[in-house]
Amino acid sequence: MSKARLLQHSSTILCATGGFACIFVVVSVIMSTDEPRELSRRTEISLAAVEDYVIKNINPENIRQFLRYLTRQPHLGGTEAEKEVAQWVAHTWQQQGLDQVHLVPYHVLLSYPDPIIPNLVRIVDGENNTAWVSAARQKPLYAPEEASLDIPFTFNGYAAHGNVTGDVVYAYYGREQDFDFLAKSGINISSKIVLARYGKIFRANIAKMAETKGAVGVVLYSDPADYAPNGSDFVYPHSSYMPPSAAPFGTVKLVDGDPLTPFYPATESAFHIPEEEAPIPKIPVQPIGYEDAWQILSRMGGTVAPVDWQGSLNITYHLGPGFVNPGWTLNLDVNNNNTQTTTHNVVGIITGHEEPDRYVILGNHLDAWILGALDPNSGTAAMLELSRVLLQLHNETGWRPRRSLVFCGWGAEEYGIVASVEWTEQFGKQLSDRTIAYLNVDMAIEGNYTLRTQSTPLLTDAIFQSAQRIPNPDPVELAAGRKTVYDTWKARRPDRHQSDKPQMQFIGSGSDYKGFQHNLGIPCMDICYTHDNNTIGDPMYHTLYETFALVDEIYDKGFYFHSAVTALWGDLAVVLAESKILPFSLVTYATFIIGAQQDIFENYGELISSQNISWQFFADAAQAFNASVAVFTESLNTLDLNSDLAVRRVNDQLMMVERAFIDPLGLPGRPEYK
Numbered sequence: 001m002s003k004a005r006l007l008q009h010s011s012t013i014l015c016a017t018g019g020f021a022c023i024f025v026v027v028s029v030i031m032s033t034d035e036p037r038e039l040s041r042r043t044e045i046s047l048a049a050v051e052d053y054v055i056k057n058i059n060p061e062n063i064r065q066f067l068r069y070l071t072r073q074p075h076l077g078g079t080e081a082e083k084e085v086a087q088w089v090a091h092t093w094q095q096q097g098l099d100q101v102h103l104v105p106y107h108v109l110l111s112y113p114d115p116i117i118p119n120l121v122r123i124v125d126g127e128n129n130t131a132w133v134s135a136a137r138q139k140p141l142y143a144p145e146e147a148s149l150d151i152p153f154t155f156n157g158y159a160a161h162g163n164v165t166g167d168v169v170y171a172y173y174g175r176e177q178d179f180d181f182l183a184k185s186g187i188n189i190s191s192k193i194v195l196a197r198y199g200k201i202f203r204a205n206i207a208k209m210a211e212t213k214g215a216v217g218v219v220l221y222s223d224p225a226d227y228a229p230n231g232s233d234f235v236y237p238h239s240s241y242m243p244p245s246a247a248p249f250g251t252v253k254l255v256d257g258d259p260l261t262p263f264y265p266a267t268e269s270a271f272h273i274p275e276e277e278a279p280i281p282k283i284p285v286q287p288i289g290y291e292d293a294w295q296i297l298s299r300m301g302g303t304v305a306p307v308d309w310q311g312s313l314n315i316t317y318h319l320g321p322g323f324v325n326p327g328w329t330l331n332l333d334v335n336n337n338n339t340q341t342t343t344h345n346v347v348g349i350i351t352g353h354e355e356p357d358r359y360v361i362l363g364n365h366l367d368a369w370i371l372g373a374l375d376p377n378s379g380t381a382a383m384l385e386l387s388r389v390l391l392q393l394h395n396e397t398g399w400r401p402r403r404s405l406v407f408c409g410w411g412a413e414e415y416g417i418v419a420s421v422e423w424t425e426q427f428g429k430q431l432s433d434r435t436i437a438y439l440n441v442d443m444a445i446e447g448n449y450t451l452r453t454q455s456t457p458l459l460t461d462a463i464f465q466s467a468q469r470i471p472n473p474d475p476v477e478l479a480a481g482r483k484t485v486y487d488t489w490k491a492r493r494p495d496r497h498q499s500d501k502p503q504m505q506f507i508g509s510g511s512d513y514k515g516f517q518h519n520l521g522i523p524c525m526d527i528c529y530t531h532d533n534n535t536i537g538d539p540m541y542h543t544l545y546e547t548f549a550l551v552d553e554i555y556d557k558g559f560y561f562h563s564a565v566t567a568l569w570g571d572l573a574v575v576l577a578e579s580k581i582l583p584f585s586l587v588t589y590a591t592f593i594i595g596a597q598q599d600i601f602e603n604y605g606e607l608i609s610s611q612n613i614s615w616q617f618f619a620d621a622a623q624a625f626n627a628s629v630a631v632f633t634e635s636l637n638t639l640d641l642n643s644d645l646a647v648r649r650v651n652d653q654l655m656m657v658e659r660a661f662i663d664p665l666g667l668p669g670r671p672e673y674k
Helices: 003-018 022-025 047-055 060-070 080-096 176-184 203-212 290-297 379-398 418-426 426-433 457-467 475-479 484-493 514-522 548-555 560-578 586-610 616-638 644-659
Strands: 098-114 119-126 128-134 162-164 168-170 191-197 216-223 285-287 331-334 336-350 355-365 404-408 435-440 449-456 524-530
Touching: 003 080, 047 379, 047 560, 060 548, 060 560, 080 098, 080 336, 080 379, 080 404, 098 404, 098 418, 098 548, 128 457, 128 616, 162 191, 162 216, 162 336, 168 548, 176 203, 191 203, 191 290, 203 216, 203 418, 203 449, 285 331, 331 616, 336 379, 336 418, 355 379, 355 426, 355 560, 379 404, 379 484, 379 560, 404 418, 404 560, 418 514, 426 435, 426 514, 435 514, 435 560, 449 484, 457 560, 457 586, 586 644
Parallel strands: 168 191, 191 216, 216 285, 355 404, 355 435, 435 524
Antiparallel strands: 098 336, 119 128, 119 331, 162 331, 336 404, 449 524
16 A cells, blocks of 8 residues: 555544544534545645635625525524524535534523513612613614514623612723722722723623622623714614614623533533532623613713713713712612523534545634624625535535535634533544644624734734735725735735734634634634724624624625635635645744744833843743744755655644644633633
8 A cells, every 4th residue: 555545544544533423423412414425536626726616606695695594583502593503504514515514512501681571770869769771672773683572681691690779980991990090089999880881801801800899780881982983873774883772792701611611511421510609790790772871971970081081972971989969879680590501513524535634624603692694694604605615616526625624613602602612622632633723704794894814823824825816805995906805904904013914913812713722722813804993893793783784785785795705714724725735834923923022022021130030041932933943944845745644744743833832731820721
């Protein structure tokens, strides 16, 4: 048997005895619809031809129809509606012809509003009468599905059940410096209800800081200064800006994954810690629309807020505590219930021919706070169209990727990256040994201005090259001579250090790549089309108004921006799955590390030196990495590309680069980040 056939044979054995199908069957966590089908022989097609096929065969109308189906009804994580979406995605992949499709369940703690008793914020007068009460739900404005009886009462996931009353304090964006300013101004947060704006930090951090400082509750709102800068006449459904009744849902849990099974997958046999020990808020938290926030802020007394704390509600903002009227207080009544329920991942596989035990994983979550036309269903629709195109290529030509392509639809992401983290905890060893990269599209679009990409430095060059292949979906940009997605990205979001390149953002922890990047050391990226810089974030994020109509009539008429993201996602996946030598950016990574080291030295060098700590070991390590990259890169020039074993060895070295930065004990004080 030749070396090539030996490698192919041994790889198939690895896949059969320890790959996805075997893993899932052994632990009995799947519902498999079909036995893995006999693999056809691979037809040799050039990488460039495969890339061209993917880019040219993305059908925007298919994406539109997928999105229309996905946004018919709410589908909160862990509900029957989420399961129906998961089953529909699984059925779609079966019909398209994926080699394997599995549902993978996890039993987790999630949070829901009471179906009968709404969460409310009240202003109570001195005689304990209700002077004003907030809306229980966001009001329907345009799309028929906004009036669905299945729309839940407005809530924040994991906010504690409770009824509290106290003086209200305006805390701006609820950051640590904002609370420090209040303390320096003589305003004590203890026993108060905090009113804070969305925008600068994660809402769970606001809730945690307020709880730590003794607040009894938190009310969150989105100020029109950030989310409706052109005034109330230019909001949804007339534009993509936030209407006054919008109240964004969202989790207020800080720790990712199931809160009752830390560091262990939430399978039936898992040990669960008591709920009272879970790292979830102990105080009630509730979002409201800015028309309701006006009712509170317009009545507040105390010191006038600083100029930069003022918003756009056409009133003078005061800090409090309390209201102008003596004896008036704010009441916060939250009736959420934490519930152990089942959420599902869907996993579909196109098995690789030469290296089936090497995985390029693509993922998007399936659950939505309400209708989720942007987050996540724009990404789900893109993923379904991409899998269709790749299977169409296979059916027409016999093409099969060199390495396996694994498509994943994640459950309960909105609650704090739940089911994807559980999956990486359950299959961490296999994924760490075999995964080339994880390519995430949390949502395909949140605007139509330019590309937004978060990535590890290892994938930077490959992403740039793929973006240069994707035709520009923006006719205005095309008319200006910018022919590709890359051209607009570079022009509208240039890198602040290298203006001839587009901005590549750090890969954070806000979506399903967290378990792969920060726990297993698997290179990750996340892409979407985004808005310009005039707003803090997507104005419709997690609101009732994230509807199909918003996308179809305002954001992406014709679904051309969706198609561009789908093509870019697919092109990068194909390049990683097909390239004989993995196209990882070692030189870019080395440059990034040296630059980051310089930033640390500039910001903390004096502090480090004052503690009599040597900087030299850190400096030497960065230089050693840089030197190793140079030697390794030079060695590739003499690599025997006809030797499958030599190619395998080099690619395994490249795969392990990101793993080298993983500390199995985790960061100090944050063991869930490794």
